[in-house]
Amino acid sequence: MPRALWLLIIGMVVNVTGSSFLWPLNTIYIHDHLGKSLSVAGIVLMLNSAASVIGNLYGGSLFDKIGGYKSIILGISITLAALIGLTFWNGWPAYIIFQVIIGFGTGIIFPSMYAMAGSVWKEGGRKAFNAIYVAQNLGVALGASLGGIVAAHSFQLIFLANTIMYVLFLLIALFGYKGILVNSGKQATIDLNAPTVKNRKNLYSLLILCTGYLLCWVAYVQWQTTIASYTQEIHISLTQYSLLWSINGALIVVGQPLLNGVLKHLKATLKLQMIIGIGIFIVSFLVAGKATMFSGFLVGMIILTIGEMFIWPAVPTVAFDLAPQGREGFYQGIVNSTATGGRMIGPLLGGMLVDLYSMSVLFTVLIGLFIIAIVTTLLYDRRLKVENKVSAEVF
Secondary structure, eight states, X not given: OOHHHHHHHHHHHHHHHHHHTTGGGHHHIIIIISOOOHHHHHHHHHHHHHHHHHHHHHHHHHHHHHOHHHHHHHHHHHHHHHHHHHHHXXXXXXXXXXHHHHHHHHHHXXXXXXXXXXXXXGGGTHHHHHHHHHHHHHHHHHHHHHHHHHHHHOHHHHHHHHHHHHHHHHHHHHHHTTTOOOOOOOOTTSOTTSOOHHHHHHHHHHHHHHHHHHHHHHHHGGGGTHHHHHHHXXXXXXXXXXXXXXXXXXXXXXXXXXXXXXXXXHTOOHHHHHHHXXXXXXXHHHHHHHOOSHHHHHHHHHHHHHHHHHHTTHHHHHHHHHOOTTOHHHHHHHHHHHHHHHHHHHHHHHHHHHHHTOHHXXXXXXXXXXXXXXXXXXXXXXXXXXXXXXXXXXX
16 A cells, blocks of 8 residues: 555544544433433534534535645644633533534545545555545544543543544644645536436435435444443443444454455345345344343444444445446445434434333334335335346347
């Protein structure tokens, strides 16, 4: 891999490590330390995700206009300013304001990081994006593990540690990314406002698939919100809860390459891969729904991580295959927005279900969402198959 990509990988690890000090503990802090309901915690996380969506769109546009280096520096600066504020003012309602600013700032960073990774190693194809993906999960493992240990002493130190990591990220970006020259990758020859019939059918298929993808994210994010708070109620320590996310990240770093080899050997289709993943998700939530001790949640998290490795890489791959030439970024944007949408809706929906009913009702609803996701995954390419069959009969 080129040196520039290694610098991006290191920056991504530092970036996500800093973020992972806080995000797994957000609901716990809002609910237990600020004394707010799970529904309120869900609204705060929803606002954070909404700001991230806006930041992503703005960041992608900035990359095309001013380049990746300036875009990343701007995103880090906004995030760092909010983190410094959060370190000193972390009560209510300052917490909401800073979380929204953090969401916007981090949202600006990620599109440029991915775009730069693809540009500096074009001949590597998807390998550059896989490297960034693994770097993210390594950051999750490190941040969540260290975050639980730090939070056990003081939440105030969590905010300070997050700030320090972003200072380090800023230094890496300032001295490492300035010399990285990239092209925006824009293809102005494509008329996005005049898609062909085939393109519309491909887009229609992607939207069906992303409906199920959205539902999977709505359920998945419960591990970071309602389930996180529930573990505290049954006296599972913050260190133990954070360890779950450390195991999640570590398993992905170690297991994803192994899984890719197995799937390639078995010649499993992407559709079958996704359906298997959703089925594994269902098993994970059945285990978590019955868990009363740390060991139960540990087993549930391991199963969840296996399911995640089946589904999360597959959906962007399908989007890449469906995308007409020159619209790859647009299709990937839909996938990313769908995931963020799930992270927006999930905390609020989960919090309301637990506040109004119970955890058992929440798990029942989540299983229902997974069943719907299986149906959409089975049907997403039906129209394309019909079209291809008719074309074959005609010719």
